[in-house]
Amino acid sequence: MNWISLLSTLTGAIIGIAATVIADRNRWRREEARRALDVRREVYTEYVSALKAAGEEIRAVALGDYRSESARDSAVREAVRGTGIYLASERLWLVGPPQVVAARNEAFHRLRALRDAYAGGVAVGSAADAPLIEGRRRAMAQMRRLMREDLGVGPLGIE
Numbered sequence: 750m751n752w753i754s755l756l757s758t759l760t761g762a763i764i765g766i767a768a769t770v771i772a773d774r775n776r777w778r779r780e781e782a783r784r785a786l787d788v789r790r791e792v793y794t795e796y797v798s799a800l801k802a803a804g805e806e807i808r809a810v811a812l813g814d815y816r817s818e819s820a821r822d823s824a825v826r827e828a829v830r831g832t833g834i835y836l837a838s839e840r841l842w843l844v845g846p847p848q849v850v851a852a853r854n855e856a857f858h859r860l861r862a863l864r865d866a867y868a869g870g871v872a873v874g875s876a877a878d879a880p881l882i883e884g885r886r887r888a889m890a891q892m893r894r895l896m897r898e899d900l901g902v903g904p905l906g907i908e
Contacts (some may be wrong), residue, residue, distance in 0.1 A: 785844075786900065792840045793896045796853065797889075799837040803829045803860055804885065811867035822868040829864055849899055852892035859885040 806828035813824065834857075841853050863881045871877045894904060 789844050790900055792837070792844050793849075793900070795833075796837040796841045797893065797896070799832050799834040800856060800860060800889065803832040803834045804863065806832055807860075807864050807867050808873055811871075811873050818870060821870065825864055825868040829860070834860075846899055849892070849895050852888070852895045856885070856888040856892045859888040 807825050810824045810828040811821070813821075838853065838857060842850060845853065859881070863885055866877065866881055867873070871881075897904065
């Protein structure tokens with residue numbers, strides 16, 4: 750029996766198996782990365798939508814007439830709770846990279862400052878309202894920019 754041909758056949762088989770294992774591993778990594786990107790895209794969309802809805806809800810509630818300050822406070826706070834912002838926030842905490850989570854924190858704290866101002870009686874469209882709205886707008890723009898960057902989507906250039 751020719752040992753050289755047996756050895757070359759065995760070497761070829763080992764190389765073929767190794768190449769197949771490496772190719773499968775690389776394919777699995779690409780699929781995992783694609784799934785992770787899809788999850789982040791879904792979570793980002795859910796969070797931005799909930800944050801936007803919360804802002805719209807508290808504004809709408811703040812425009813209403815209330816018999817007492819405590820009724821207004823309760824209505825504004827309940828409007829935020831009803832948007833799903835807290836659940837969306839927790840999901841983002843779990844899957845977002847640090848820079849996106851930090852931007853989420855800033856945008857969320859700006860929303861809370863607006864909520865607290867409206868709950869305390871600040872009128873929509875007043876001089877006290879304007880800097881709160883501008884701060885929230887800037888924080889949301891920064892958060893969206895970082896989310897788009899994380900997703901590999903280029904900047905819009907319109908914010």
